[in-house]
Amino acid sequence: MGIDINHKHDRKVHRTEPVSQNVYIRLLVKLYRFLARRTNGKFNQVILKRLFMSRQNRPAVSLARVARQMKAKSREGKTVVIVGTVTDDKRIFEVPKVKVCALRFTEGARTRIMKAGGSCITFEQLAVEAPLGQNTVILQGRRTARETNSHFGAPGLPNSHAKPFVREKSRNHEMARGRRKTCGYKK
Numbered sequence: 162m163g164i165d166i167n168h169k170h171d172r173k174v175h176r177t178e179p180v181s182q183n184v185y186i187r188l189l190v191k192l193y194r195f196l197a198r199r200t201n202g203k204f205n206q207v208i209l210k211r212l213f214m215s216r217q218n219r220p221a222v223s224l225a226r227v228a229r230q231m232k233a234k235s236r237e238g239k240t241v242v243i244v245g246t247v248t249d250d251k252r253i254f255e256v257p258k259v260k261v262c263a264l265r266f267t268e269g270a271r272t273r274i275m276k277a278g279g280s281c282i283t284f285e286q287l288a289v290e291a292p293l294g295q296n297t298v299i300l301q302g303r304r305t306a307r308e309t310n311s312h313f314g315a316p317g318l319p320n321s322h323a324k325p326f327v328r329e330k331s332r333n334h335e336m337a338r339g340r341r342k343t344c345g346y347k348k
Contacts, residue, residue, distance in 0.1 A: 176213035204294025211244035220302030225250040240297045262287040
């Protein structure tokens with residue numbers, strides 16, 4: 162008699178290709194799959210893995226984040242690599258001169274980078290310039306910045322900062338039992 166194996170955990174949940182049918186992303190995957198296989202560095206493997214990711218896991222990066230991360234002396238003159246979108250940020254006035262490689266740029270971001278004397282390049286151009294990721298800095302946006310994330314958890318529990326799904330904060334909205342001494346108890 163053999164052992165009856167439980168097969169419900171067999172599925173491996175990591176992407177081996179993008180779900181997106183975007184032709185541009187699929188062509189980049191072909192290119193970086195080749196580079197990841199034929200070169201020994203981790204750089205191309207990281208880029209390939211990020212090209213597979215969903216849009217939620219490829220959050221946008223603002224110019225302010227790029228400027229802040231590139232302040233360090235050691236990062237001067239390096240190419241910023243972002244597998245995602247670069248967006249404009251009105252809160253900063255001076256954009257440093259940087260070379261940025263990204264999947265896409267918003268119109269405002271592209272204009273400001275060019276005006277500062279920097280350049281915006283694509284991943285194909287990066288593959289020619291730095292096939293091993295020489296002189297590059299990979300950046301990512303904050304995945305937890307989504308509004309949805311503020312609702313994760315159980316609102317109302319002690320030490321939980323989860324945001325409740327209520328229309329407004331007033332006496333009539335989640336401010337009764339358990340919230341006031343006069344209504345049952347106050348925790």
